[in-house]
Amino acid sequence: MDDVRWKERLAGAATPQLEQEIDVFERQLELRKEGKIEDKLFAETRLRRGAYGQRYDNGKRWDGEKDQTLSFPCGDLTKGPETVWDAPGMVRLKIPFGALTAAQLDVLADVAEEYSDDILHVTTRQDIQLHFVHIDDTPDLFRRLAAVGITTREACGNSVRNVTGCPVAGVCKTEAFDITPYAKALADYLLGHPDTQDFGRKFKIAFSGCATEACGLALMHDIGLVALTREVDGKQQRGFAFYVGGGLGSVPHQALALDEFVPEAEMLPLAQAVCRVFARHGEKQNRARARLKFVVKKMGIEEFRRVVHEERDRIPADARWTAWIGDVAAHDQPKKPPAPALRVRKPGDPLDAWWQTNVRPQRQSGYAVVSVTMPLGDFTPDQARGLADLAREFTGDAVRLTVEQNLVLRWVPEADVPAVYQRLAALGLAEPGAETIVDVTACPGTDTCKLGISASRGLAGELRQRLAARSAGHDEAIGGLRIKVSGCFNSCGQHHVADLGFLGVQRNVDGRRVPHFQVVLGGQWTHNAGQFGLAIGAVPSKRIPEVVDRITARFVEERTVGEGFQAFVKRIGKSKVRDMLSDLMDVPSYDQARDLYHDWADPREYGIGDIGVGECAGEIVSVAKFGLSDGERVAFEASEKLERGDAVGAAKDALSAMLLAAKALVRAQTFDIDDDPARIVEQFRARYYDTKLFFDPYAGGKFAHYFFALAGRDLDQSSHDDAHHYVEEAQLFIEAAYACEAKLSAQSAPLP
Ligand code: HEM
Ligand code: SF4
Structure with a gap:
């Protein structure tokens, strides 16, 4: 092609x-x-x-x-x-x-095949x-x-990342209401919004339909929104408990309540106000302390709340804040009528084992949610096409990715579940064990991540295989536990909120490096990631399966009636668990145990020689610099137009380039600037010319004069010579703007 x-x-x-x-x-x-x-x-x-x-x-x-x-x-x-x-x-x-449609799955299959290594990878934040x-x-x-409605914009970098939400929203039994249209409204509104362009770090938002289940993980996000209804004057009003400042990373923070109940119409403006406060008060120099959680911690939640509300009152009203509310009732519809199934259990039948773990009834009777297990979150282009066909035939467009790196099909008529199973089996996608201990989640780790220290995917694959082989013999209490693995302390695998979490570290033994995982126990997955786990100690990677065996066996033996895993870990205490593992922590010499000096799924001797510079959110580049670069690009296009003989086009581009650069400088001082040329000129004049901030030590205000003069001209009459001048002036103006930006950023001292 x-x-x-x-x-x-x-x-x-x-x-x-x-x-x-x-x-x-x-x-x-x-x-x-x-x-x-x-x-x-x-x-x-x-x-x-x-x-x-x-x-x-x-x-x-x-x-x-x-x-x-x-x-x-x-x-x-x-x-x-x-x-x-x-x-x-x-x-x-x-x-x-x-949320993915069948048409999107088809295109994903094509692009994965043509441009990548033939794998579609589901991430821990419902992305691909x-x-x-x-x-x-x-x-x-x-x-x-x-062309099929998927953007990559702001998927990385210091921006609002993918907005996540319960994959069973709309069909879930415990939700207050379907959060889907709310999550969509907020994601659409903040995408590319000027108030979200000057963050010092990434910003994550999650929606949850209820407070008790795990699906939304709202409390570990910069903004977490938990659906609630309340009665006002006899009428049900929809809204959200609004949390701020949560996050994982090396220092996990639970989000705190900003407001117990924010009515639906207030959700967008309040989120916008939080973004503006983050842009203004967030750390910009020290990346390690730049997430919103540090702003909330430094100010204290009361002061943060006050500042956010003050900001909220200052934002000019925007019709988009509520324009979508009329449509919230319209959500995805089933393709087929409901059809209850009378399930005849046949012990030993693979369909039965799969049904038990991978099929859940929907709130709407006669329909089921089917979880498609994707080991390590990977699926192939052919599997994607097969899933698209399945969705078209049985469920309409209702496919969703999950934070557990699986995919769910919603609105499957219960009577069709066996047929869906057969089709999945033919695609190699009918493994049982969704959302059980077998369904291990992992970040990319040393496979593809530049910061990976240990092979998170290698370990996850190994654990999955071993646990699946024994799944029939598992005590029920173990089946429900979750394992999550991160390749380093950055926590992309969300190990803090797993029952058994592992994060990659390394140790030196006699001058050689040994891959290890730090064992983190008792994190809470439910209650929207309600509790983080306790670090116990580091064990060589190759011994982690033994760690899992010992801990789960002890849990089965010693738990009291009805005791959950977190309560059990708390009761027996960190030091007892450590005692249980201490022999595994001693590393014999290289000659005695070479295997420990290798990581999972990697034949090479272990080393961290190929760790690279992380790109978790890029370098900090000021918003002004971005605008200046845009201006530079347009000035360059102007010169191209001039070469092609398009004088009027070149003259207009020269002015656009200056406007972009001037706007960039204005935006460094205020959010309240739009694309109106007259306002940009006025604001630039007041903020940079009248104050002499823009003045060149040698040329004074000369370059600003070019701008003011060009903005007042009728460019439709430009000759080639005129345009030539304008393009040169635009280039000089942009240079001066860069110099001004550099001067200002050198003056602004780093935050304490
Ligand atoms: C200093 C650098 C990084 C930090 C602090 C960091 C931290 C995090 C955290 C805390 C999460 C998710 C947990 C959550 O909030 O849901 C996450 C998600 C993720 N990270 Fe990183 N990360 C970094 C760099 C990387 C790199 C270099 C990669 C590998 C290419 C990577 C891959 C991922 C993936 C695949 C996810 C789930 C992604 C999504 O869909 O948004 N991360 N990261
Ligand atoms: S940064 Fe660390 S935790 Fe994140 S993907 Fe890379 S190895 Fe995994």
């Missing part, structure tokens, strides 16, 4: 704005190749478009003894510091609340990731996704 020009073929298929954004990104790629965009800026640009780095993209691979250089044809060209242009990368797609993608393929990849 090399000859296909996706840009022309798909013209008009996505929104004009999205099409234009992708065109701009393609242009930025060209400019980077020509050396006209610096690498840090390009890195943040691509991260905001969902194009991440991936392990080995620094051109090095550890072979077990030393680093080997991987050679790529691109020479010195990088897509960010230490990220070689031709090295493979990862692309994260944003899938709000994990593709790996081993070449950066040059990303514009077309984005176009093909955009």
